[in-house]
Amino acid sequence: MAKAKYTTHLGMVDILPDESPKWRALENIIHEEAANFNFEEIRTPIMEQTELIKRGIGQLTDIVTKEIFAFTKGDSNYVLRPELTAPVVRAYVQHHLDQRGGSQKLYYIGPMFRAERPQKGRQRQFHQFGVEVIGSENPVADVECIAFMMRIYQRIGIKNFNLKLNSVGDPESRENYKSVLKEYLEPHLEKLSELSQKRFDTNPMRILDSKEPEDQEFIQSAPVISDHLNEESKEHFAQVCEMLSSLNIEYTLDPLLVRGMDYYTRTAFELTSPDLGSQDALAGGGRYDLLVEEIGGKPTPAVGFAAGMERLFIACEELGISLADEKKVDVFIVSLGEQARKWALKTLPIFRENGISATMDYLDRSMRAQMKDANRENATYALIVGDNELEEGKFTLRNMKESEESVLDLASIIEKIN
RNA sequence: GAGCUUGUAGCUCAGUUGGUUAGAGCGCUGGUUUGUGGCACCAGAGGCCGUGGGUUCAAUUCCCAUCAGGCUCCCCA
Known part of the structure; x- marks a missing residue:
């Protein structure tokens, strides 16, 4: 790349x-x-x-x-x-x-x-x-x-x-407090950080927020607003x-x-x-x-x-907290040959209409590659379709986790997954 | 705006005290199984070693500049 x-x-x-x-x-x-x-x-x-x-x-x-x-x-x-x-x-x-x-x-x-x-x-x-x-x-x-x-x-x-x-x-408490604070800080103004000196006029309360080391001793003993509310x-x-x-x-x-x-x-x-x-x-x-x-x-x-x-x-x-669930898909259709691919494309919407997430290979790859893909996509089932299956109208449904297969017609497959 | 630091494969990183074809792990692709994933094994693809200049017989390595990240200060979520 x-x-x-x-x-x-x-x-x-x-x-x-x-x-x-x-x-x-x-x-x-x-x-x-x-x-x-x-x-x-x-x-x-x-x-x-x-x-x-x-x-x-x-x-x-x-x-x-x-x-x-x-x-x-x-x-x-x-x-x-x-x-x-x-x-x-x-x-x-x-x-x-x-x-x-x-x-x-x-x-x-x-x-x-x-x-x-x-x-x-x-x-x-x-x-x-x-x-x-x-x-x-x-x-x-x-x-x-x-x-x-x-x-x-x-x-x-x-x-x-x-x-x-x-x-x-x-506002009233703030004005009171600001004048008390300024009165307190005024004599030390020269020793405060540059930033705090600027804030003395614009927003004196933010001086309290300062992390400049030279300000700290004055901040620590400054009057607190809770006494002036x-x-x-x-x-x-x-x-x-x-x-x-x-x-x-x-x-x-x-x-x-x-x-x-x-x-x-x-x-x-x-x-x-x-x-x-x-x-x-x-x-x-x-x-x-x-x-x-x-x-x-x-x-x-x-x-x-x-x-x-x-x-x-x-x-x-x-x-170590993880918020997301693992990605997964219910069915990965592994299709072998052109007829099977056409069948797969038309079968995907049937699964989806039944609330079953489904996908297939887009790359015309080998069965092995498609199985690897199904595994990578964390598919619950691989549905294997080739010429035999098309002829018989029954398909191989492989449970990827259990590594168990059964041969079923489409209606039974949908029922089983649901 | 300032300081420090890092740029090598898709990712994480080795490495070269300057010297032919630049490495690992993971990932990716293919195969061992021409209809079966994860494990294992085999093979492969993929790098102007961030960019430009300098020093040198020779630079990915040293120097300078530059660009892009990261961390820190300030401040905020």
Whole structure:
């Protein structure tokens, strides 16, 4: 085979036939559990208006400043979606989903795009599933999101993780806290990392998220937001914690958890796993009570999360969990000679109409080669057809696992397989 | 954007202290069984040793550049 002339772009990967079954298995689990939770699926376009993403996620976030794929065509700006919260909210506002009544419990599965340097657990096109509950500020909504998230990992068998929880407060609490934090940091500003100095003005809370060594001593003794929440936010957070405990969902409070998108308010959470290496976040989310209004809707509280599917698979691999069943086909028709091949082609649909998966050789190969093929395809039965069988109207049905054969007419064969 | 690292068969990798025809395992194709898979045995196909340049009598091996991966920092799923 010649060297490939065309290859995927950096950080974009093909999901090949050997890999696709586990994707389907995961997707099935997500669809099933979503149905159990009464979440409804939403599918939005891969591309959005650039302005939506910038407004939604925040002009100064890393995602917007350096990680989006954007281009202009005619008068329109297009951006490959880097996440789905803003687009889902866009759809909610655009189509007046609030008019469906109640709160909207939505979930999604799909590819996202970020123009970062790829490494383990990070690609430029990657896949997330997630949920968005729009229209409720009840802590039950927060907890149901988290419960759904945890349920997926529980079903798959991933148990080795850490659910980190924090409240980043409502606008009032945040403003209070930001000024307290800035007051605290101000005298040390010179000693902070360059990045943190920049964030001092733009988004001081993200300094808490810094991993720069020179910042650590200041971060450790910094005032924490939980001491500066107003009564309402404090009560909301307390209820989230209490409800999680009532569901036996374990979590650790992490006052330094500040997430990378500007829209988060109050509840913030992140699920990390020691099995992932450097990119250790399996999933993350939180409440975003201001985003709907920011995007042009009525003030509407909302909460959601997103989970990385490739990272989930990495964790599975580390833990030796396999999601996919072996491939198999019920019947492989081994046909010898032209007449037999014609018969095989016409018989395949009869099997399929009876709910029996069936295939045959496309290469006119020897019997031996066809048997090897049947074996490789993990066929339950090989149906052997040659001139003798055609004449008698009875065919040799070989059980591949048992290595037993019987000679039967077609009706009996179908009956036996079913 | 920065650092480190790796490019040899479809895959995983040996190897050459620079020297005729470049190797293994797995996979693939055919055969031993001209109508019977998995096991075994035999045979075969498949490589400009990532690309370009330099040093040398001679480069897949040494040097430089370049391209493409991987890992890490930053950040996130």
